[in-house]
Each structure stands twice: as structure tokens, then as C-alpha cells.
Amino acid sequence: MTETRQPIIGQSLTRLEDPPLVRGKGRFVADVSFPHQLHMRVVRSPLAHGRLLGIRIKAALALKGVHAIWTAQDIADIGPIDFREGKIEKLEPYRQPVLAQDYVRYVGEPVAVVFAEDAYVAEDAADLVELDIEELPVIVEADAPPGVFAPGLSTEAAIVTQGFGDVEGAFASAHAIISLDLQMGRHSGVPLETRGAIGLYDSARDVLELHGAAKVPHKNRESLARMLGRTTTTLHLFEYHVGGGFGIRGEIYPEDILVLVAALRLERPVKWIEDRREHLMCANQSRQQRHLISAAVDAQGRLLAIRNEFYHDQGAYPRTHALRIAETTCGILPGPYHLGAYSATGYYRLTNKTPCATYRAPGRYETNFVRERLLDAIAERLGMSRVDVRRINLIKKEEMPYARPLSVLEDDVSYDSGDYEGLLDQSLKAMDWDALQESLKARRAKGEIVGAGFALFIEKSGLGPTDGAHVNVDTDGVVEVLTGGASVGQGFETVVGQVCADILGADYRKVRVVHGRTERIEFGIGAHASRATVMTANAVAVAAAKVRAKALDMAAELMQAQPGDLDIANGLVFRRDAPHGPSMKLGAVASALRPMAKTRGAREPGLSADGWFESEHQVYPYGNQFAVVKIDPATGAIAIERYLIAYDIGKAINPMLVRGQILGGFAQGLGGAIYEEFLYDERGEPLSVSFADYLMPTLSETPDVEVLLTEDAPSPRNPLGIKGAGESGIAPVGAAIASAVEDALQCTGLVRQLPLTPQRVKAMLKELQSRRGLPA
Amino acid sequence: MSKTPLHFTLNGRAFDLEVEPRRTLIDVIRDDCGFTGTHAGCEHGVCGACTIIVNGETVRSCLMFGFQAEGATIRTVESLSQGGPLHPLQEAFVEHHALQCGFCTPGFLMLAVGLLEENPDMDEAAMRDALSSNLCRCTGYENILKAVKDGAQRMKASHD
Amino acid sequence: MKPAPFTLHRPATLAQATALLHDLADEDARLIAGGQSLAPMMAFRLARPGHLIDLNGVGELAHLCESGGMIEIGALIRHVDIARRAIPGVTGALLRAVLPHIAHHPIRTRGTFCGSLAHADPASEWCLTAATLDATLVAHSASGRREIAARDYFEGAMATALRADEVLSSVRLPQLPEGARFAFHEFSRRSGDFAIAAALVIFELRDGLIAQARIGIGGAEDRPRRISEAEAVLNGRKPSPELFVEAGAAVAAALCPMEDISTSAAYRRELAATLTERALEEAAR
Structure with missing residues (x-):
């Protein structure tokens, strides 16, 4: 057998995750049950705002099979839900109680909780709990005047600001000032698996367990331990298969705390599986912002200054991420462009709607839309092409790294690498842009409403500061990679497995990746903000390199060679100069390093090592997206004729998976651009609580997408040169489609709001007719 | 609550149960029979994650009560390979990266199996239309369509 | 849930x-x-x-047969049976043309034709079909059998003339004459969703002129119905794009559409007119 070392990083290998999932052998939280478990059902507020006067539970408690019913007073010792990053003085009084106390502030807010022998009975009992609520006036729009959250507290919980330079001066001396008023609809991740949590208390060992964790198990362990007054050593989180995360799953919600407290006090396992209606009413929503944005430009279209004022609709309470979306909105808005001066002011306001938090590309989906509309409007005002106005403003390759005095996720903005204009040129070529313009023009002359648009964007990923991993080879040659990462279905095991196999020389199919289990590893960064690959894979690379060195050292002695003469591939150690010659299995090397093995000599026992990776700054991948659309003038429906996504990933560990992230993100972005919107009536009643009302794209709505994946700008900030992929597909979709729609209508400033529902497009067509003096 | 007797064959095994009439078929399959490969994504018949095959027809198991499956022959995703080699469609899903989180996958597989067993020569337009019955939140569908197209060929080849 | x-x-x-x-x-x-x-x-x-x-x-409700110029569809006939059981004539063809618009395949394998009519969703394709064809609905109760004309049957959104003690045992649809033309158009935000508006048009051409026009609109109002004003525009005239626009305008004028937070009455009205025009154009081809 001939051994040669083939690269594994960079290969589109099929996933380690797939075999059990396609066989129906996956294990999602609803698939997990414990003996004697109770089923939990939450009684929720039917009103968007009110004073909670009384709760009657007698009839419900009398139902056969009901074990207990709790209201706020039963858990009075448990405080409100903490912020993930610890104490935030100003927002403390606004935190959500686990069960409503005195007031209810959104439809769906947990008010009481039922524990029963069966999920059906629990729901029957919850229906019998009677709530006495005095209805209060609601605030449903963040740009309405602020009201009272509680005595002495305004619903404007914070104002966030960032900026630099002389904005006033720039506006005073500008050649032109362009202003827009833009609104982003409320939508969210809506994973196909609803949330779920199981609390389990092992009184023999005094260990409390939360099953069904996701996203950030280690950070959540810290928060939960703090809230429950436990040590982290006696509180463990367990992640199973996770049916999509998208930022919204894996945050701490009231139900997570309820199952834990109940498991402790009722001394029974307690299982809660969210239903879809609850999910659409209670899981984090996102995106809803109104931006009043102005640009001051010179005669060549250069951005002298931007003034970015926005209303951030947070819903009823801050959630675990606190102010992060509003802050990211401030910090990331300038995107890939030079900017002379900038001021951002965000009004972070509470409304009587479902609380909001991070959803895939938080702060970027919104700002890409706003910024790119502004660029298109500048182009029109100055009579420039949409390409030229961007070209003149783009940050150049030679200027990298490019810092500016803004921050994103409390990290100073410093773009690490990129050739924004180079990628724009590649896309223009792929689209055959000039010819496309001609053909669209000809079609418009024949009466078709067709147009093309695009958006440029930068992403951010790989926020540190640090993550660790442990790699172990057992005596059968199985490689276990122990990480504090998390899998939300993105292919984490595969990517980490590829890095480990490549660096160590292991057989990729024999790598087992552990994640989401706090009892196995003390620290972990989880999976959020496109950082798992950058942080965890780099830590795994460090650990794998150490294990490789240990293996070579031991094998060299056994094979009577120098370590430098040896190589490892597919789990076999062999001589470079004699690949057909004798070889040794990694498992045998591990056997030679067992504590009792004489071969070990003075070496440390075991074939394993820890690795840590530290990052000083985030990394900034970038890209652009192009859309060609056709509008049906009669219905207002938008058909996407062509869509291109260009993205520079730095270095792809598995290009097939990167492409998968892009395509999946795109479909969600399409949802926010055209289909998905959480609507509320004037009393704050949510109207999108079924899949017949919250419209996610199906295959019929999702066009094929051309992906131009480049590796022109590897990150200098990590040894693998990698950048994140998770949010690249979604981030500028609303921006690109809006641009194409305005091109089709041959008028900028018409798109003021996403999603572009058929009815809104139809209204735009009418506005256009009246602007042009035509009969409607 | 009074229970009603229920007998059916699930993935080749005969079940003899007593269930409350109100229990949905998906809950019976998951909780009473222990086959958790079928997933509840919405429980109101829109997402298709719970798609299974009852008496040869693709159905949504959240929109059937258990009692309606009396005497039926039921197949779920667990029937496709039964621990042996993957079914051609399962293979195609793996090779075309047609799944990410895998939650919707059993529903898509059973939908595609049902459709292709009924019409092995489905054209792409018909596939697009039929596969639009189910929701996926991770993949953007393109790879699912590719996998089903390829899987259809593999299914035909395996019958030759 | x-x-x-x-x-x-x-x-x-x-x-x-x-x-x-x-x-x-x-x-x-x-x-x-x-x-x-x-x-x-x-x-x-x-x-x-x-x-x-x-x-x-109830085996006696599983019938699907044609007699005396009527097609009778029993209460246990599922949507998929409409395609699988070769229903003859133009009405059979019409039913097969409408069928693919109903939800998705795994729903069509279980749901029934009569069930759709009993549920009476304003956007139901079968309700529109029954209204446009002037179907006869057969109801049984302990006190006997009665027939209800489609125009008397639909009373509003999810409201019908069926009494609580009645079973909608079958629906009888007239067989359309050979040569009758038809087309169905609907608009929904996504494939397979209930329509915001739908139009079913049927007419004959006699010596190049439109006769026996039936224009049915569903989804727009709280119940599907024929729009006689639009039918009057068409009957006796030569098909032309201008005529179809006129018929669409007559539909728009006659409708009193529903309104909700995401869809205005005006939008539904315009949509109904457009769908009518498009269906007429297709039927005339």
C-alpha cells in the first residue's frame, strides 16, 4: 500500500454528520426522554400589555395527571434573565422575569406553568388556567413617542451612538446631500425544529443538567449558574442534534430556567417542547429598524459623511444579547467604503411585541440594505453609474489592514484583508454587466418591467478572544476531537474533522468530534457570529499539530528513524523515502504511549494534546450579490431571473459546505426581502403565528443561485487563513433585490420598506405612474 | 380519557396499541412506537417534516389521527435502509449536500420516495412543484432538488 | 398544539x-x-x-360516477382520486386542471372534495369550482335528503347552509358540453398557498361569439360566486383582448372584497380583474 499525504483541508468531502441524519437516527431534543419525566406547558399572556391582577389555577390543578402549577410567586427567588456578557447597569431594570410579575408586556409572555404526566394533559390544564389582566395601552411602533415601561422607566431603554470626524462640517460643505427614510420588516430565523429543553437533577451527585442546549452551551452554563446560585461544576448542558440555529436558538429563554428549577424542586425530569405557534410568538424575532439616513457627497460622489439615525424595535424586553444589534448597526454600516465622517444614533426602544435578538447577520442585513440604497440614490442624483459610485468609494487592497474608529461586538473595526474592487470586477464580468444593461434596456423598451441590481458588503466573523480543543488518539486509532464548539447543523463536525485529519494525518472518516457538552470540556466558544470555524478549527489545528509531533517522536523510535523522515497519512505512520515500506498505525503508536507501556520511556502518557488559539481581532470576509428581476405589473409579484453571489472566504476548508451555507443563507435572505414578516395589529396581537401566515420560501420561490467563491484574500489573522461563511449568503439579499426592483422601475427612492410584498410593489407601480403624470 | 385499539404495521413490524383517539399519528409513531425519525416541525400540516407513507400514499402524519391508520401499512424514514446500505435517495442526499441540520430531511426523503415510487419518470418541473410541499430552512433547496433528480436515476438503476 | x-x-x-x-x-x-x-x-x-x-x-360515500349529465362525487372521494379516476368530458378535464392548485400532493392524498366544500374556505378551489358550475350539494340527515344549489350553499367564510345534523354526502356537477372552454388562474404569495384571488372562466364559442359564459371568482370575497355582470359583458360578443379587459373591469366593479392587514380590498379587486382577463385569454386560445 502506497502512502502519500493528500490535502484534506480544501476538499469537498461528504459530511461526517450525514449518515445518522438520513437514516432517521438523529437525536433532536424532542427525541430524548427520561424515565418518570413530567411535561411542561407554559400559560402565556393573551394581551400585549396589561396589569396582572390574578391567576386562578384551581380547575387546572384538579385535572387528572396534573402534577403542579406555578406562577411568579412560586419562583420568587429566581431573578430575571441575565445578559450573556454579564452585568449591564442601565438595562438591568428592563430584564424579563422568568414568569410575569405584575405586568404582561407582549402576547405570549409566560405567566404560569403547568407540569403534567402527558403533553396533551399539560395543554388541557394550561387552557383551564384563568388570567385576570387589566388591559393597558400598547406601543407597537419604535418610532412612536416612548412610553412608560414601569414607574420611572422609559421604554427608550438606551441610546447607542458611534461616530468620528466632522460630520457637521462635511454636510455644510457638501456638493449634494442625499437623504432616505428606510424601514426593515420584522422577521427571524424560524428553524424547522422548534425549541426544546429538558431539566434533569441527579440528587446522588448533586448535578443539574439541561438537555437540548445549543449555540453557546458554555456561556449559558455560566449565566444559568449565576441565576440559579450553583457552581458551574454542578451544572451541565447537553447539546443534541440541533434543527437549525440561526442565532435565535440557544439563547436563554424563560423555559430553560423553568425546566431546571422544576427538575430541582419536583425531583422529576421535566421536558418542554415548544410548539410552532409558541415559536412564532415567543422565540426571538429580529431586524425591525427604521433608518433616517443622509449622505454628504462631493461632486465626484465621494462619501464625505453619513448621518445614520435609527429606531431599533427591541420588542418587550432586552434579551441576552442586550444592545449588540444596535451597536453592530452603528459600527458596520459604512461597509467596504471610505467615509470621511460619520455619526450614528440608535434609539433602542421597547414595544409591546415579541422580544428581538440576533438573527443570522444581525445589524448587517439591515445596514447593507440601508447603505446600498443610499449609494444607488447618490448615483442617481449625480448622474453616475451605480458601479462608478461604488468604485470611487471602495477601500483599496493596498490599504489593508484598514482600521476606523468604530467598534463591532466591542472589537475595534479593522478590516484584515480584501480586494473589494477586484471581486466587483469578477462579478461584473460573470454577469456580463454591460451587455446585460443593454438587453434589459431593450426589454424595458418593449414594456417589460425588468432590472438588475447589486449590493456590496463586508461580513465579520471569528470574534475571539480565544478557544481551545483537545485531540486524543485511542489505541484503536480513533481520533476524538473534544471542543467547546457547537453544532447548529452547519457541518461543524466535518470542518473540524477535516482540519484535524489534515494536520495530524488521520483518516478523516475515523475522526469523532465532540461538541456542546460542558461536562467533557471546561471552556467553549460555541457557534455564533460565524466564529466556530475560525476559532475552534484553529485551536484544533494547534492541538492536532502537537499530537502529530508526539506520534512522530514515538514512532521514530519504534521504526528506527528520525521523526523528520516520517510522515502520517490516513492514520498510518510511514517513511517518506519508502512509502511502500513498513508503516505503523496511529493506534499502535497510541498503544506504545499507554501509561504502562515500556515503550513510552519518559514521555508523557497518552497520544493527546490540548491546543489554544487566540485572536486579537475579528476577520472580515467580503462579497457582492447581483440580482436580475422581473415584475408582473398586474400582481406586483417579483420573479428573480438570475442571482449571483460572489464571496471571498479567505480559505475554504470544505468548499461544498461553504456553498451550502451561502445557498441556505440566500433563501432566508430572500424570505426577508419578499415573503417573511411578523405582523401585529394595533392592539399588539401577533398575526403571524402559523406557517400559513408567516411565509417562508419553498423550492418554487427559491431561484438557482450562481456562486463565485474566491480565496483571494486569506486572513493574516490566523494560521489557516480562514474566514467565516455562515452569514454571507443572507447579509445583502434585501439590498440586492431592492436595487434590482428600483432598476426595473427605473426610479430610485421608491423602495422604502422590506419585505417587498406584491401589494407593496403594486403600490410602488402606482406611485411611479402618478409621479410620471400617468393615470393610475 | 378512553382509549381506542389500534393495529397497524410500521416499518415491517406489527403494532397492537391502545391510544387516545385525539393522539395524532406522528405522536403515536414517535411516542407509542418509538420511531423518532419522523419530525414534528409545525403540527399544522404546512412544513412537511412529518411526511410518511401510509398504504403507499405520502401523507402528513401531523394531519392524521392515529385511529385513522387502523389496519394500515406505514413506512417512515427508518424503513429506507434498516441498518443496511443506504437507500439510493439517502446516498444522493449525502453526496449532494442536500441536508444541513437534517431536521427536515426525513420528510423530504419520504416525500421523494413516495413521489418516485408512484412516478419514476417525473420531470424536473413536476419535481420542483411537488418538492415545494416541504420547508427547509438550511439548504436553500437547490441541493435537495439535485439529490432527488440524481436519486431518481439511482432508484431506476437499482431496479434494473 | x-x-x-x-x-x-x-x-x-x-x-x-x-x-x-x-x-x-x-x-x-x-x-x-x-x-x-x-x-x-x-x-x-x-x-x-x-x-x-x-x-x-361509510362505504356508500366512496362513489364517483356520471349519470344523467351530472358527475357525482361522494364524500370520501379524495383530491387525488379526481386525477386517478378518469372522469369523462369537459368537466372532468376542468377538475383535473384545477386539481394541481390545491395545496400539495401529501394533502391531496388525504383531503376530500366534499370536505373542502363543507369547510368552505373562501379561497378554496373546489368551492369556486362548485359555485361556477352551479353544483348541486346533497345533504343527508336523520330526517332525510335534500339538495342545495351552490348559490344558496355558501353563506360566508367557513359558513354554509348545511345544518349541524347534516352530512354533505355528495356533490353533483353538471357535465359541460363538448367544446366548452375553460381556464383557471389564481394568485398566491407562495406555491400551494390559499389564493388571494382566483378566477375560473368557462364559455362556449358559437359562430365565433361567446355563449354561456360563466365567470367565477374565489378568494376575493367571503365566498366564491359567479359574477353575472361580467358574464353579461361577454355573452354574444367576439373574443378579443379588449373584451376581456372589459370583463375584468366588470368583475372589479361587481366585487366587494375582503380586507386584512396584508391585503387591501383594492388589491384583491385588481387582482381578480387581472386573473379574469388572463383566464379568458387562456380559454380563448
């Missing part, structure tokens, strides 16, 4: 079913055949029937 408890009944004959309905008149008994509309309502607990009467054992 687990259904509330109910008592199950499984009659073997229509007589048993109607007797049960009669006996349980005060206890909120509901019939189930396909259950594709009822089950979601029960999951949301918008429906909490005390008793569920399963019609699937």
Missing part, C-alpha cells in the same frame, strides 16, 4: 352517521373524512369538538 379530547364514533352506514349527528346535536359533533382542514384547526384548538364522527367506514 395537541388537540383537545373528544369521543370517537365510527359509523358503518350513512344512516348510522346521520343518527349520531342527530343524537349528538347539542354536544358539538364534527364529521371527519380527510381531516386536512379540521386537524389543523384542532391542533390550534380553534375547533374542540366533543365528538368526532369518522366517515371513512
Whole structure:
């Protein structure tokens, strides 16, 4: 057998995750049950705002099979839900109680909780709990005047600001000032698996367990331990298969705390599986912002200054991420462009709607839309092409790294690498842009409403500061990679497995990746903000390199060679100069390093090592997206004729998976651009609580997408040169489609709001007719 | 609550149960029979994650009560390979990266199996239309369509 | 989203079913055949029937036949049967043309034609078909059988002339004459969703002139109905794009559409006009 070392990083290998999932052998939280478990059902507020006067539970408690019913007073010792990053003085009084106390502030807010022998009975009992609520006036729009959250507290919980330079001066001396008023609809991740949590208390060992964790198990362990007054050593989180995360799953919600407290006090396992209606009413929503944005430009279209004022609709309470979306909105808005001066002011306001938090590309989906509309409007005002106005403003390759005095996720903005204009040129070529313009023009002359648009964007990923991993080879040659990462279905095991196999020389199919289990590893960064690959894979690379060195050292002695003469591939150690010659299995090397093995000599026992990776700054991948659309003038429906996504990933560990992230993100972005919107009536009643009302794209709505994946700008900030992929597909979709729609209508400033529902497009067509003096 | 007797064959095994009439078929399959490969994504018949095959027809198991499956022959995703080699469609899903989180996958597989067993020569337009019955939140569908197209060929080849 | 408890009944004959309905008149008994509309309502607990009467054992309701120029569709005929059971004539072709617009395949394998009519969603394709064809609905109760004309049957959104003690046992559709032309157009935000508006048009051409025009509009108002004003525009005239626009305008003028937070009455009205025009153009081809 001939051994040669083939690269594994960079290969589109099929996933380690797939075999059990396609066989129906996956294990999602609803698939997990414990003996004697109770089923939990939450009684929720039917009103968007009110004073909670009384709760009657007698009839419900009398139902056969009901074990207990709790209201706020039963858990009075448990405080409100903490912020993930610890104490935030100003927002403390606004935190959500686990069960409503005195007031209810959104439809769906947990008010009481039922524990029963069966999920059906629990729901029957919850229906019998009677709530006495005095209805209060609601605030449903963040740009309405602020009201009272509680005595002495305004619903404007914070104002966030960032900026630099002389904005006033720039506006005073500008050649032109362009202003827009833009609104982003409320939508969210809506994973196909609803949330779920199981609390389990092992009184023999005094260990409390939360099953069904996701996203950030280690950070959540810290928060939960703090809230429950436990040590982290006696509180463990367990992640199973996770049916999509998208930022919204894996945050701490009231139900997570309820199952834990109940498991402790009722001394029974307690299982809660969210239903879809609850999910659409209670899981984090996102995106809803109104931006009043102005640009001051010179005669060549250069951005002298931007003034970015926005209303951030947070819903009823801050959630675990606190102010992060509003802050990211401030910090990331300038995107890939030079900017002379900038001021951002965000009004972070509470409304009587479902609380909001991070959803895939938080702060970027919104700002890409706003910024790119502004660029298109500048182009029109100055009579420039949409390409030229961007070209003149783009940050150049030679200027990298490019810092500016803004921050994103409390990290100073410093773009690490990129050739924004180079990628724009590649896309223009792929689209055959000039010819496309001609053909669209000809079609418009024949009466078709067709147009093309695009958006440029930068992403951010790989926020540190640090993550660790442990790699172990057992005596059968199985490689276990122990990480504090998390899998939300993105292919984490595969990517980490590829890095480990490549660096160590292991057989990729024999790598087992552990994640989401706090009892196995003390620290972990989880999976959020496109950082798992950058942080965890780099830590795994460090650990794998150490294990490789240990293996070579031991094998060299056994094979009577120098370590430098040896190589490892597919789990076999062999001589470079004699690949057909004798070889040794990694498992045998591990056997030679067992504590009792004489071969070990003075070496440390075991074939394993820890690795840590530290990052000083985030990394900034970038890209652009192009859309060609056709509008049906009669219905207002938008058909996407062509869509291109260009993205520079730095270095792809598995290009097939990167492409998968892009395509999946795109479909969600399409949802926010055209289909998905959480609507509320004037009393704050949510109207999108079924899949017949919250419209996610199906295959019929999702066009094929051309992906131009480049590796022109590897990150200098990590040894693998990698950048994140998770949010690249979604981030500028609303921006690109809006641009194409305005091109089709041959008028900028018409798109003021996403999603572009058929009815809104139809209204735009009418506005256009009246602007042009035509009969409607 | 009074229970009603229920007998059916699930993935080749005969079940003899007593269930409350109100229990949905998906809950019976998951909780009473222990086959958790079928997933509840919405429980109101829109997402298709719970798609299974009852008496040869693709159905949504959240929109059937258990009692309606009396005497039926039921197949779920667990029937496709039964621990042996993957079914051609399962293979195609793996090779075309047609799944990410895998939650919707059993529903898509059973939908595609049902459709292709009924019409092995489905054209792409018909596939697009039929596969639009189910929701996926991770993949953007393109790879699912590719996998089903390829899987259809593999299914035909395996019958030759 | 687990259904509330109910008592199950499984009659073997229509007589048993109607007797049960009669006996349980005060206890909120509901019939189930396909259950594709009822089950979601029960999951949301918008429906909490005390008793569920399963019609699937009533073999006499599984008929689909043609006699005397009428096609009769029994209560257990599922949507997929409409394609699988070769229904003859133009009406058969029309039913097969409408069928693919109904939800998605896994719903069509369970849901029934009569169930759609009993549920009476304003956007239901079969309700529109029944209204446009002037179907006759056959209801059975313990006190006998009666026939209800489609124009008298639909009373509003999810409201019909069926009494609580009646089973919609079958629907009779007239066989359209050979040569009759038809087309169905609907618009929904996504494939397979209930339509925001739908138009079913049927007409004959006699010596190049339109005759026997039927224009049915669904989804726009709280019930589907024929729009006689638009039919009057068409009858006796030569098909032309201008005429179809005129007919669409007549539809728009005659409608009094529903309104909700995401869809205005004006939008629905315009949509109905457009769909009418497009259906007429297709039918004229």
C-alpha cells in the first residue's frame, strides 16, 4: 500500500454528520426522554400589555395527571434573565422575569406553568388556567413617542451612538446631500425544529443538567449558574442534534430556567417542547429598524459623511444579547467604503411585541440594505453609474489592514484583508454587466418591467478572544476531537474533522468530534457570529499539530528513524523515502504511549494534546450579490431571473459546505426581502403565528443561485487563513433585490420598506405612474 | 380519557396499541412506537417534516389521527435502509449536500420516495412543484432538488 | 398544539352517521373524512369538538360516477382520486386542471372534495369550482335528503347552509358540453398557498361569439360566486383582448372584497380583474 499525504483541508468531502441524519437516527431534543419525566406547558399572556391582577389555577390543578402549577410567586427567588456578557447597569431594570410579575408586556409572555404526566394533559390544564389582566395601552411602533415601561422607566431603554470626524462640517460643505427614510420588516430565523429543553437533577451527585442546549452551551452554563446560585461544576448542558440555529436558538429563554428549577424542586425530569405557534410568538424575532439616513457627497460622489439615525424595535424586553444589534448597526454600516465622517444614533426602544435578538447577520442585513440604497440614490442624483459610485468609494487592497474608529461586538473595526474592487470586477464580468444593461434596456423598451441590481458588503466573523480543543488518539486509532464548539447543523463536525485529519494525518472518516457538552470540556466558544470555524478549527489545528509531533517522536523510535523522515497519512505512520515500506498505525503508536507501556520511556502518557488559539481581532470576509428581476405589473409579484453571489472566504476548508451555507443563507435572505414578516395589529396581537401566515420560501420561490467563491484574500489573522461563511449568503439579499426592483422601475427612492410584498410593489407601480403624470 | 385499539404495521413490524383517539399519528409513531425519525416541525400540516407513507400514499402524519391508520401499512424514514446500505435517495442526499441540520430531511426523503415510487419518470418541473410541499430552512433547496433528480436515476438503476 | 379530547364514533352506514349527528346535536359533533382542514384547526384548538364522527367506514360515500349529465362525487372521494379516476368530458378535464392548485400532493392524498366544500374556505378551489358550475350539494340527515344549489350553499367564510345534523354526502356537477372552454388562474404569495384571488372562466364559442359564459371568482370575497355582470359583458360578443379587459373591469366593479392587514380590498379587486382577463385569454386560445 502506497502512502502519500493528500490535502484534506480544501476538499469537498461528504459530511461526517450525514449518515445518522438520513437514516432517521438523529437525536433532536424532542427525541430524548427520561424515565418518570413530567411535561411542561407554559400559560402565556393573551394581551400585549396589561396589569396582572390574578391567576386562578384551581380547575387546572384538579385535572387528572396534573402534577403542579406555578406562577411568579412560586419562583420568587429566581431573578430575571441575565445578559450573556454579564452585568449591564442601565438595562438591568428592563430584564424579563422568568414568569410575569405584575405586568404582561407582549402576547405570549409566560405567566404560569403547568407540569403534567402527558403533553396533551399539560395543554388541557394550561387552557383551564384563568388570567385576570387589566388591559393597558400598547406601543407597537419604535418610532412612536416612548412610553412608560414601569414607574420611572422609559421604554427608550438606551441610546447607542458611534461616530468620528466632522460630520457637521462635511454636510455644510457638501456638493449634494442625499437623504432616505428606510424601514426593515420584522422577521427571524424560524428553524424547522422548534425549541426544546429538558431539566434533569441527579440528587446522588448533586448535578443539574439541561438537555437540548445549543449555540453557546458554555456561556449559558455560566449565566444559568449565576441565576440559579450553583457552581458551574454542578451544572451541565447537553447539546443534541440541533434543527437549525440561526442565532435565535440557544439563547436563554424563560423555559430553560423553568425546566431546571422544576427538575430541582419536583425531583422529576421535566421536558418542554415548544410548539410552532409558541415559536412564532415567543422565540426571538429580529431586524425591525427604521433608518433616517443622509449622505454628504462631493461632486465626484465621494462619501464625505453619513448621518445614520435609527429606531431599533427591541420588542418587550432586552434579551441576552442586550444592545449588540444596535451597536453592530452603528459600527458596520459604512461597509467596504471610505467615509470621511460619520455619526450614528440608535434609539433602542421597547414595544409591546415579541422580544428581538440576533438573527443570522444581525445589524448587517439591515445596514447593507440601508447603505446600498443610499449609494444607488447618490448615483442617481449625480448622474453616475451605480458601479462608478461604488468604485470611487471602495477601500483599496493596498490599504489593508484598514482600521476606523468604530467598534463591532466591542472589537475595534479593522478590516484584515480584501480586494473589494477586484471581486466587483469578477462579478461584473460573470454577469456580463454591460451587455446585460443593454438587453434589459431593450426589454424595458418593449414594456417589460425588468432590472438588475447589486449590493456590496463586508461580513465579520471569528470574534475571539480565544478557544481551545483537545485531540486524543485511542489505541484503536480513533481520533476524538473534544471542543467547546457547537453544532447548529452547519457541518461543524466535518470542518473540524477535516482540519484535524489534515494536520495530524488521520483518516478523516475515523475522526469523532465532540461538541456542546460542558461536562467533557471546561471552556467553549460555541457557534455564533460565524466564529466556530475560525476559532475552534484553529485551536484544533494547534492541538492536532502537537499530537502529530508526539506520534512522530514515538514512532521514530519504534521504526528506527528520525521523526523528520516520517510522515502520517490516513492514520498510518510511514517513511517518506519508502512509502511502500513498513508503516505503523496511529493506534499502535497510541498503544506504545499507554501509561504502562515500556515503550513510552519518559514521555508523557497518552497520544493527546490540548491546543489554544487566540485572536486579537475579528476577520472580515467580503462579497457582492447581483440580482436580475422581473415584475408582473398586474400582481406586483417579483420573479428573480438570475442571482449571483460572489464571496471571498479567505480559505475554504470544505468548499461544498461553504456553498451550502451561502445557498441556505440566500433563501432566508430572500424570505426577508419578499415573503417573511411578523405582523401585529394595533392592539399588539401577533398575526403571524402559523406557517400559513408567516411565509417562508419553498423550492418554487427559491431561484438557482450562481456562486463565485474566491480565496483571494486569506486572513493574516490566523494560521489557516480562514474566514467565516455562515452569514454571507443572507447579509445583502434585501439590498440586492431592492436595487434590482428600483432598476426595473427605473426610479430610485421608491423602495422604502422590506419585505417587498406584491401589494407593496403594486403600490410602488402606482406611485411611479402618478409621479410620471400617468393615470393610475 | 378512553382509549381506542389500534393495529397497524410500521416499518415491517406489527403494532397492537391502545391510544387516545385525539393522539395524532406522528405522536403515536414517535411516542407509542418509538420511531423518532419522523419530525414534528409545525403540527399544522404546512412544513412537511412529518411526511410518511401510509398504504403507499405520502401523507402528513401531523394531519392524521392515529385511529385513522387502523389496519394500515406505514413506512417512515427508518424503513429506507434498516441498518443496511443506504437507500439510493439517502446516498444522493449525502453526496449532494442536500441536508444541513437534517431536521427536515426525513420528510423530504419520504416525500421523494413516495413521489418516485408512484412516478419514476417525473420531470424536473413536476419535481420542483411537488418538492415545494416541504420547508427547509438550511439548504436553500437547490441541493435537495439535485439529490432527488440524481436519486431518481439511482432508484431506476437499482431496479434494473 | 395537541388537540383537545373528544369521543370517537365510527359509523358503518350513512344512516348510522346521520343518527349520531342527530343524537349528538347539542354536544358539538364534527364529521371527519380527510381531516386536512379540521386537524389543523384542532391542533390550534380553534375547533374542540366533543365528538368526532369518522366517515371513512361509510362505504356508500366512496362513489364517483356520471349519470344523467351530472358527475357525482361522494364524500370520501379524495383530491387525488379526481386525477386517478378518469372522469369523462369537459368537466372532468376542468377538475383535473384545477386539481394541481390545491395545496400539495401529501394533502391531496388525504383531503376530500366534499370536505373542502363543507369547510368552505373562501379561497378554496373546489368551492369556486362548485359555485361556477352551479353544483348541486346533497345533504343527508336523520330526517332525510335534500339538495342545495351552490348559490344558496355558501353563506360566508367557513359558513354554509348545511345544518349541524347534516352530512354533505355528495356533490353533483353538471357535465359541460363538448367544446366548452375553460381556464383557471389564481394568485398566491407562495406555491400551494390559499389564493388571494382566483378566477375560473368557462364559455362556449358559437359562430365565433361567446355563449354561456360563466365567470367565477374565489378568494376575493367571503365566498366564491359567479359574477353575472361580467358574464353579461361577454355573452354574444367576439373574443378579443379588449373584451376581456372589459370583463375584468366588470368583475372589479361587481366585487366587494375582503380586507386584512396584508391585503387591501383594492388589491384583491385588481387582482381578480387581472386573473379574469388572463383566464379568458387562456380559454380563448
